[in-house]
Amino acid sequence: MGFLFQHSGLFYITPQIAVMWLxxxxxxxxxIAKDYExxxxxxxxxxxxxxxxxxxxxxxxxxxxxxxxxxxxxxWEIIPPLIFLGLGVLTDFGPIxxxxxxxxxxxxxxxxxxxxxxxxxAFGFNLNEAATIGIIGGADGPTTIFLxxxxxPHMLGACAVAAYSYMALVPVIQPPVMKLLTTKKERLIKMxxxxxxxxxxxxxxxIISTVVILIMIPEAAPLFSMLMLGNLFKESKxxxxxxxxxxxxxxxxxxxxxxxxxxATMNAEVFLNPKVILVFILGLVAFIVSTGAGIILxxxxxxxxxxxxxxxxxxxxxxxxxxxxxxxxxxxxxxxKKNYLLMFxxxxxxxxxxxxxxxxxxxxxxxx
Amino acid sequence: xxxIHVFLTGITGVFLGMAxxxxxxxxxxxxxxxxxxxKSGK
Numbered sequence: 001m002g003f004l005f006q007h008s009g010l011f012y013i014t015p016q017i018a019v020m021w022l023x024x025x026x027x028x029x030x031x032i033a034k035d036y037e038x039x040x041x042x043x044x045x046x047x048x049x050x051x052x053x054x055x056x057x058x059x060x061x062x063x064x065x066x067x068x069x070x071x072x073x074x075x076w077e078i079i080p081p082l083i084f085l086g087l088g089v090l091t092d093f094g095p096i097x098x099x100x101x102x103x104x105x106x107x108x109x110x111x112x113x114x115x116x117x118x119x120x121x122a123f124g125f126n127l128n129e130a131a132t133i134g135i136i137g138g139a140d141g142p143t144t145i146f147l148x149x150x151x152x153p154h155m156l157g158a159c160a161v162a163a164y165s166y167m168a169l170v171p172v173i174q175p176p177v178m179k180l181l182t183t184k185k186e187r188l189i190k191m192x193x194x195x196x197x198x199x200x201x202x203x204x205x206x207i208i209s210t211v212v213i214l215i216m217i218p219e220a221a222p223l224f225s226m227l228m229l230g231n232l233f234k235e236s237k238x239x240x241x242x243x244x245x246x247x248x249x250x251x252x253x254x255x256x257x258x259x260x261x262x263x264a265t266m267n268a269e270v271f272l273n274p275k276v277i278l279v280f281i282l283g284l285v286a287f288i289v290s291t292g293a294g295i296i297l298x299x300x301x302x303x304x305x306x307x308x309x310x311x312x313x314x315x316x317x318x319x320x321x322x323x324x325x326x327x328x329x330x331x332x333x334x335x336x337k338k339n340y341l342l343m344f345x346x347x348x349x350x351x352x353x354x355x356x357x358x359x360x361x362x363x364x365x366x367x368x
Numbered sequence: 369x370x371x372i373h374v375f376l377t378g379i380t381g382v383f384l385g386m387a388x389x390x391x392x393x394x395x396x397x398x399x400x401x402x403x404x405x406x407k408s409g410k
Contacts, residue, residue, distance in 0.1 A: 100393040107386040114379045121371045131374070204396055212392050216385055351386070358385040362378045366369060 012054030016268035023271075024048035024263070027161070036168035040141065040259050044161060047263020059264050070261040074149050074156070079258050080142035081222040086251035087142075087353070088230020089243045091321065093205050095347035098194035101305065102313070102344075106351025108297030109317025110359045112137035112290025120282050125275070128152045131363040133279055136163045137286025138356030139170070140319035145262065146223060147360045151367055157266035158276045162283035170323045171330075173284070174291050178315050178331050181295045187335045189310040191344050199235070206231040213358065219368070220361025227357065290318045294348060309344075316345040317352045325349040 027045030031038035050066065051059050058064040061071075073079040096103050117134030125133065128151035135147045136159055144163040148156040166173060179187075206228035214221050233243040298314030312332050316324040325345035332341040 100390045110382045362381040
């Protein structure tokens with residue numbers, strides 16, 4: 001009995017470990033009680049607790065169970081692209097095919113990524129770390145994880161939790177920025193109905209965009225190709241079983257491995273570091289700037305286009321699909337209940353996913 | 369590789385990538401409409 005007691009983890013518990021448990025419990029609480037991104041925050045929170053249980057060796061290289069999930073799933077860059085396969089099935093690119101100019105709002109929202117990259121450098125982060133922090137502004141979890149695992153693996157946990165937390169907080173973070181940067185008159189703009197998109201156009205889009213984007217930015221291939229393959233599954237309508245598996249079972253299984261692996265990277269030594277607090281602050285700044293940049297670009301575009309754009313939809317240029325588009329619709333309908341902005345906002349929203357993948361691909365090209 | 373280089377290349381690259389995508393959609397739609405008689409919405 002004494003032997004068992006001596007070899008238990010009890011004597012290895014430190015105040016730092018207790019703090020990490022607390023962080024894990026808070027995430028589990030937010031997931032269960034507040035419904036904040038529960039699919040990710042729940043396994044992440046539990047992963048944090050597991051990773052900080054002394055002597056369990058769950059993250060021991062070549063030995064630990066969760067280390068294997070992390071190594072083969074994330075370090076081998078398998079899970080984020082496969083999640084994009086499912087996202088591709090769930091995404092309708094119709095709104096940007098119908099009105100291609102909305103694509104640029106997805107690009108504008110990436111300004112936050114690069115401005116925060118600049119700010120992170122000023123705070124003493126190196127190039128790879130700054131790029132990883134900046135990409136949080138794209139509000140795309142799998143892309144953030146993909147880039148962090150390639151450029152700054154030690155920051156993976158903090159960046160992933162920041163990205164998913166801010167995505168969950170889109171309805172809280174974005175509306176004040178949207179109201180601050182638009183006038184009531186602008187929020188009341190009713191957009192002209194988009195044209196219908198033919199099935200052939202929807203079929204060709206994933207094929208053509210894959211070729212042109214990956215010729216330009218080959219480093220974006222793992223994420224972009226899977227996104228478009230998933231979309232081709234959906235639009236082809238001949239592989240319903242594959243499409244259904246990709247968006248349901250596969251995504252659910254991957255989400256379990258992803259969440260628990262990310263949580264388990266957050267041990268006390270790595271996470272309890274003043275730089276992590278900066279990561280969260282800069283990540284929030286990135287998110288706010290991205291929201292603002294999308295709105296401002298929409299206002300600039302209005303100077304040149306005949307059919308006016310409601311600048312609120314620029315805020316949906318951050319990825320966070322479809323939450324950001326829903327928030328745009330909600331803010332717009334507060335001014336005019338008959339102004340249906342959801343479908344228009346989906347354009348910049350899906351363009352934002354593409355924009356963030358391109359931004360990550362460029363970072364990888366320059367820094368890997 | 370310095371900060372300014374990454375910043376400028378990055379932001380230019382994103383807009384360039386999106387511009388390529390924009391023109392790809394425009395050209396595809398134009399070809400379908402004019403040469404293959406596939407009208408939008410059909």
